[in-house]
Amino acid sequence: MNVSAPELASLASPTADRPEWIWRNGTLSRWEQAQIHVNAVGHASTAAIFEGIKAYRADDGRLLLFRLDEHLRRLFDSARICRLDLPYSLADLRTGVFDLLRGNGYDQDAYVRPWAFPAGLIREQMVPAGSVCEVVIDSWPFRSRPDVTRGCRAGVSSWQRVSDAAMPPRVKAFSNYHNGRLAMMEARENGHDWPILLNERHKVSEGPGACVALVRHGTVTTPSLTSGVLESITRDTVLRLLDESGEPVVEREVDRSELYLADELFFLGTAWEILPITSIDGLPVGQGRPGPVTRRLADAYARLVRGRSDRHTDWLTEVPR
Ligand SMILES: Cc1ncc(COP(=O)(O)O)c(C=O)c1O
CATH class of the missing domain: 3.30.470.10 (Aminotransferase class 4, branched-chain amino acid transferase, N-terminal domain)
Incomplete structure (x- = not known):
């Protein structure tokens, strides 16, 4: 061409x-x-x-x-x-x-x-x-893209997340997105919207542009910061909001099979905000639509970032006129 x-x-x-x-x-x-x-x-x-x-x-x-x-x-x-x-x-x-x-x-x-x-x-x-x-x-x-009512379809990638020993995902380097891009192309070929990558220990790491969390029996669980993930600010935001309201939240290694048993799954990141995942490798997550914890978090996050909440106004910096 x-x-x-x-x-x-x-x-x-x-x-x-x-x-x-x-x-x-x-x-x-x-x-x-x-x-x-x-x-x-x-x-x-x-x-x-x-x-x-x-x-x-x-x-x-x-x-x-x-x-x-x-x-x-x-x-x-x-x-x-x-x-x-x-x-x-x-x-x-x-x-x-x-x-x-x-x-x-x-x-x-x-x-x-x-x-x-x-x-x-x-x-x-x-x-x-x-x-x-x-x-x-x-x-x-940049408009908020996530469709909180529809959610997205995710698939576990056959590409492995780059490891801390090779190209630390903790570093936000353009080069790391080569890894994420390969996974994304494969996900699209397989009819998913986004991939979830496993790390070198075959545990869940993150998506190509966001972290991931699951809800099971009312507890929100997200891969630990040593799972091959960016030290996400949205992840920190959500963990702190949950912790401050006394809701159960855990950071630990997450098995792939836990994704298939989750009641709710969601991506979290600056660009994707709180994006519900409604299917994983073709299996419906929970009822196959965004669950109550995800919707509540998405709503709390949307109100927080636009200054519509009393919580953590210290996280907002107004651009001086
Ligand atoms: C690979 C990756 N993981 C996680 C995140 C989420 O990080 P944050 O919440 O700081 O935007 C991003 C977004 O930039 C990302 O690119």
Whole structure:
């Protein structure tokens, strides 16, 4: 298939859902001018790390970032493990996020993605430790996708989750998503919406873009942080909400067969929020529709992130006008 030069150019030009500004190395640049040389793509991107943050438009018009500092801290954690030196402080990046969101003037929810990649035309096979990094923050309008009433179909993948001993899933690195992508392609081929990956011990780890939890006999259980998962902020949010209301919640290794006996199953993550799973490998989960605990959590989460709840207002950062 031949793709014409104008068609290729149009893929990289701003449209209604591509914003005007991108934050790059301390200043706002016009979206279409934020370019790098094609030679910089390969090795620099294998070493790139990022974060995914959600900004919610509250009923009173405020734009609220959910757990901004925790996300930025995790970016620094990823940088540390990957030995990348970010030339900005957490406070600098927080200000960068504010500048960007104000500049783009969102009147709806937005996804915010700070990321860092080694700068320049790297010719070495391995990006050296301590390479100078570029830091970028991009953003785009982002509606809540999860259909809480319908849920999704999941399947256990034949691809294994990358292990901490190989490519730590604790690091939010673009390269890790190669593993998730393979699993996702297989899931779609098999008629599922999303995969759940098992780890090297054949225990449940996570989905390609979210953690997973099950409800059985009234207890919410989620794989432990040593199961090959990202240290998810949504997972932490849900565990804390449950714990604070005195509801039973457990973090431990989870067997594959427990997924088939669960009364309820759901994904949890910034982008997917609380997404009910209604079938697993073709078996209905519970009654085959989103269960009461999942729906209650999804509702509590939706109210929390939009500032409609009195709980944990400390998790919300308003973008200064
Ligand atoms: C692989 C993976 N696991 C889990 C999560 C959920 O993490 P968080 O709740 O911090 O968004 C994500 C989302 O970014 C992810 O990509």
